[in-house]
Amino acid sequence: MTAIRRTSLADQAAELLLARIQSGEWPIGTKLPGETTLAPMFDVGRSTMREAIRQLVGRGILVTRQGSGVFVESIDEARTDWDKVLQRAHITAVLEARLAIEGEAAGLAAARRTPTDLDAIRGSLEVRNTARPDAVDLVEADMAFHRSIVVASHNDILLELFDSMAPRLRDAMIDMLKIKGTFGEDADHDAHTDVVESIAAREPERAHNLTRAHLLELSKSMAPST
Template identity: 35%
Template sequence: MLEKTKRLTLVEQVALQMESLIESGKWAVGMRIPAEPELMAELNVSRNTLREAIRALIHAGLLKTKQGDGTYVCSASVLGVVLQKRILRSDTLHTLEVRHALEREGAHLAAQRRTSDEANELLLQLERCEAAAARGDIDGFVTEDIRLHQSIVTASHNEILIELYDHIAEGSQDSITSLTRYEASADLLGLHRQMVEAIIDQDADRAVAAVHRYIAESKAVLEAKGEGRL
């Protein structure tokens, strides 16, 4: 038997409107949301309704309140919150395997779909990684390396893959920093250059082969270090 369609309460409707502002990027992560009077006028709701909606989004992990300062956006989507909580309960190696699986598919699709502008940006981003490694700026290298992988996934033009990768990279960043430092070695940088050049040449098989090689190297390092929990 079919069940009757459940109508959303006013609080649920307001929460959904605010969630859409966050997911669209109009309310970016780190931004303080407008003050209560402004939101009440814009949404045409009472203070109690607005506060209940905000509490629901705080519970969902999208917003957080700083005492005496206001309410801030702390995640771009509910999916991001769920993934980050899951990563905190996961083994480092398992998290790395998921990240690399996404990078492998990202490189494959990027080689097929990248634009000329994206090809130029990938090469520039690779050179930023190499420059940071050459001057011994390991923290700088970590930042640039993560940006390189995000740029590759972005060039896949698959919105779901892009969103998943951004959340996985964000949630696992602290746990993989030491491994990313290892990627500054000449061998791993060489494999990254092979991957980027294959994407620029639109050679998907060669790009995936390069990813496979640095995945194997990275996993070997992690296993040798005996990394356990995140």
């Protein structure tokens, strides 16, 4: 078992997983073991392992295939033009991109979600609720919650776009919450609950509008002072 030092567990897990991929343990095209298998191998929890995988998806090392799992796409971290755009972009620009991606995904999820999708969304909402006291836990749970909705849209392109932005967004959100000092308010949780209920009720327009309204508020709160 490989022990992980303190600081960012997800970042360290991602680097250790990348090192093992580059060593040939999982060649290109290989399907990775599931999170429940990988997490103990790196001495981290499932949510941390999930975030590490998400980071490597965003970096082009791994690829998620709907209904099949996570596969090794490359052993080299080639920095693409898209990666460079995300690195340069102010977080408000990334949030504006989320408006397009997640607003559409929420509407599609309301129309296309399966009972299994809805169970996953409700489960991730509950995890998010319990994570509210801690900034890092809340951000990781929040990203997992929003990703579960994108998954329920059954649109692979929207999912790839979300995954590519996730590492950039995660770090900025954690920094913002730590600076803000207060987070996880009941009103914020209620806004997320309303989105879930609109998806459960199969109300695409309401799900779309509620998601956009939430992200617009978030974007305003993170806008630079003038």
